[in-house]
Amino acid sequence: MKFLKYVILINLMHKSSKNITKVPIQAKKRAAQVNMMQRSEDEMGKFDNASATSVSMGITALIGLGVEVGFYLFVLVFRISPNTQIISDYFYERGWVPYVLTYLACWSFAILFLKRKKLKGQLNIMQFKLLPEDISRDIRVENLPHFGAHINRLGFDPRQSFLLTRILRGLEHFSVRKNHTETADMLKSQSEIDATMVDSSYVLIKVFIWAIPILGFIGTVLGISDAVSSFGGEMGAAADIEVIKEQLGQVTGGLSEAFDTTLVSLIFSLWVMFPTSVMQKNEEDLLNKVDEYCNEYFLKRLREPNLEHSLSGSENVQSGATLERIENLQAYLLQLQESQSVVAQQMTQVASQFTQIMENTSIEEQAD
16 A cells, blocks of 8 residues: 555656646747747848937937036136136136036037038938949849849948938838839838938937026026025124125125026027037938939839830730721721722613613604
8 A cells, every 4th residue: 555655646746747847848939939929130120220310328428528528628728817717717616507508518519520420421322323223224123132232232331321221121112012103102201200310319409408598597596596695694794884885796796697607508509509400401401312312313213013014015905906997997998999899880881871872862863
């Protein structure tokens, strides 16, 4: 009996171990199926051209910080002369607000600088023959791989260029759909996506343009409150009119210093606003050039594969119809010719009978 109990216990432990091992195996299979359904990073970022206009916020923040340090070191030069010391006081003697204003402005300049470099790179790409006529004058389904291989040989990153992304997407779409109209609609939608992407890349700078004057007003309010609070605290202890005049002078001087932060903020806001507007216009002009390039050198040269067959088929149909009409006309002319010959024979018979009648009448008249 003890032996049988021992055997049954071993069997139960073995079955439980099998059930335990089955769960991880099933989980692994399920995880493998889920991984197969997920897209790879290359597929997700195949046509992600956000980097064509957007820049890294971390890198530009560090660049802006370095530019600010250099700017404040440069401002120290104005402390040499008493006539120019007020310029350094605007940034060193007005509390914490000028430091933040300068940092936001420098950060904005760093963003615009990197965007300018990206814009130059895209304009440089447009100078190359991306769809050369040496391969083929017409873009057909048969020669699409040759155009794609030529673009890859140029060595440019498609994600850094609106034009390359637009052309590669157009080639791939045309290879699948083989329809000119659908490809044109796809390029139109991609143009709208690019325009939205360019506009969204300026969101942070627009926030800075809005925040810089607000921070200047905050600095002014803080300066006014400090000056008024210090004046109110000393008025109770002041008994001499001269002391009161001196304190009033200090208050007005503090107010003038408080408004300096607003002056600095408005100047920085203008310095950021004008380059931003110019840069945004340049990128919009770039998108217009990309649209013109696609219309002139891509869409105009697309040839659908069924177009030639349809044209040849229509020509054959037209030629067949023409031949049938000619044959019908020939048959009608033959019938008309036969009917004319019959009428001519009848007319000759009538004429001969008429001549006989006339001859008979003339003979009878002579006999009488």
